[in-house]
Amino acid sequence: MTTTNNVPPPVSLRQANAGTLLWRAYKYLRPYRRYALAAYLLMLIINLFALITPQLVRWIVDNGIREQDMSLLSWSIAGLLGLTVIRSILTFWEHRWVEMASQNVAYDLRNAIHDKLAELSFSYHDRTETGQLLSRAVQDVERIRFLTGRATLRLVEGTVLLLGTAVFLLMMNPRLALLTLATIPLLAHRAFQFGRHFRPLSAAIQQQLAVLTTRLEQNLRGARIVKAFAQEDAEIKRFDSDNDDWFTLSAKSAQLQAFNVPAIDFIANLATVVIIWYGGYLVIAGQLTLGELVAFTTYLGQLVGPVRRLGMIVPALAMAAASAERIFEILDASVEVTDAADAIPLPPAQGLVQFEDVSFAYFGRHWVLKHIHFTAQAGQIIALLGATGSGKSTITNLLPRFYDATNGRITIDGHDIKHVTINSLRDQIGIVLQETTLFADTIRANIAFGRPGASDTDIIAAAQAAQAHDFIMNMAEGYDTYVGERGVTLSGGQRQRVAIAR
Incomplete structure (x- = not known):
């Protein structure tokens, strides 16, 4: 048996970089990779259509409009409409399959958190607020769902479209292409600088949201007490204070995002102006056709879209990294009371209970029990008397191993309770707590x-x-x-x- 009441809290994951946290979150996609792969395959096909479309537009302008060939123009437009319909159908299935994958990830994560919380020892719940746990099981899981779903799909889609567009631009006109692509490092730098500042702010927002959830949960649970002592105004002030703190952090986040999007748009629009000016010069000089210039500006629009989405996805990745950190802190928490390697099922108990030199301290700090000795015979009724806080409830909590004694040992019919399985021990103990808990059921x-x-x-x-x-x-x-x-x-x-x- 290797348990102690002085186990340190789980090592914080804050030292882990965002990539490590996100990669661990992505592993939950493995059982549903067929859905994810199907969605990504469709995304590649859709991107191929997107890359072909500007070339069709170029061909229409140069061979249909300039040559005034109405028949060719009509058939070309019909072809574009057909591509649009096919893209719409493929996009529907792409969205459906990526959502199926991400929703299953969220389902598994919620189950994992619930199962872990049920497994964790009482000491963990003693030092963790319910609102914090609720926030992680709901809001944080939802952010991981978005990460493993559309956020990553859009990130990969943008990267593929970016590379494909670069290839087509270089094939059409290397000089104009290099001028166009020169804006990409500026846009990427802006996006990643934003993400670096946004992650700690996102973590603070989620932490404060958990505080707010805790306050609301406590007020709802204690509504009768609040009203009985006429403390509505005081509780309203406390909630308002927590809400103000959350609002302040959210306002900072909104301000940061409000600056980021226009900055990216400015760089992109500046590139568009330069391309039209220089491209127009090349058309006038006879070094570029009008159709090629139209195709260039179309590609530029497709280039700006992925980078703009990158500016929106980076904060989503930052929030997901913060959420992953909070979720894995639960999943990595150590269970302090476990079965010993040599634990055996407790035989049907006769009821002889002995405390032998038992001492106990919550979290290894404040001693509640010191050198307790007593024997309770089978069938004997024992009343524990003592001042408030003297350890009466603690004694009853040690018997079913809600906590383990710091020193000494407890036996039932001569069996050390640390050397029998927890389930077999608790199956033979009936408890009626001071604070009776009934479930919302019949x-x-x-x-x-x-x-x-x-x-x-x-x-x-x-x-x-x-x-x-x-x-x-x-x-x-x-x-x-x-x-x-x-x-x-x-x-x-x-x-x-x-x-x-x-």
Whole structure:
């Protein structure tokens, strides 16, 4: 057994670069690579059509319009329309398949986070706010979904279109092509500078959104307490303060993006003006046809589009990297209470419980229990008395190994609980906590929670033993009564009885 209550928190992933984080996120695409590959294959075909289109336009201008051949012009336009229809159909399937891949990635990530949170020890949940976890399971997963879907598709599409356009331009007129391509380093530099500044800001926004989610979750969960103590105004002020912080960070993000897009557009438009001026000169000098100039400007438009999208995708990549960091911090968190390598199933327990020189400190800092010794015989009722915070609840939390004792050992019928499997241990322990938790389901489902396959006879017998059967039968729906979130439709005593039956 290798557990301790002084386990340091998981190593932060902030030292990892964005590429490492994104590559790890992309690995979730592997089971759905057939969808992704189909989408990327269609993207290549669509890009091929996009690269051919300016050449068709050049041919139409030089051979149809200049030669005043109406028949050729009509057939050429019909061909362009046909290409447009085919591109539209292919684009539909491209979008569908890339969404199927990315939605499955999000599905797997949400399941992985949920399963990991269920596996993690109580100590992890003690030091992590619920709102933080909710934010990571929802907003952060959605950003990874966008990353593995359309963001990456558009990034690859832009790169392919950029390279293909460069080849066609160089084939048509090397001098004009080099003048056109000279703007690409400027555009790329602007895009990557933006991404470098945007990632830490994006991480701060997501962190503050988690704080805001936590505040909202606490206020909703404690709505009755807030109203009972007339603290609505105070809670509104606290929420407004958190919301203001989130708004300030979001405004900075919007300002950064607002500067980035016009900067890219300015460089692109400046290139267009230069190309038209110099290209017009070449046409007048007889070194370039009018159709070639039209094709050049069309290619330039196709060149600007991918770079402009790059300016929009870079922040999406930065946000996805920040989200990946937050998600993997959960998935990489260590489980502090686990089965020992030599753990065996606990035999049917008789009920002899012994604490032998047990000491315990939460997170290895504050000692709650020191050198505790006691024996509880099978069938014996033990009452633990002590001041608030003296460790009564801690003792009950150590027995099912919600936490592991820092020192000493605990045995059941002579078996050290650290050397039996956790499931076999907890299967033989029934717990009714001070803070009773019922799920938003029927009374029947809540009683059968620990034994999903329990028969109605078993459920009723448990309710009768807990003296809950009578009040349950007095309800309109009986055992099928829906108890609401946290069992709010039941009284405190009724919730306790249902918990005892469970």
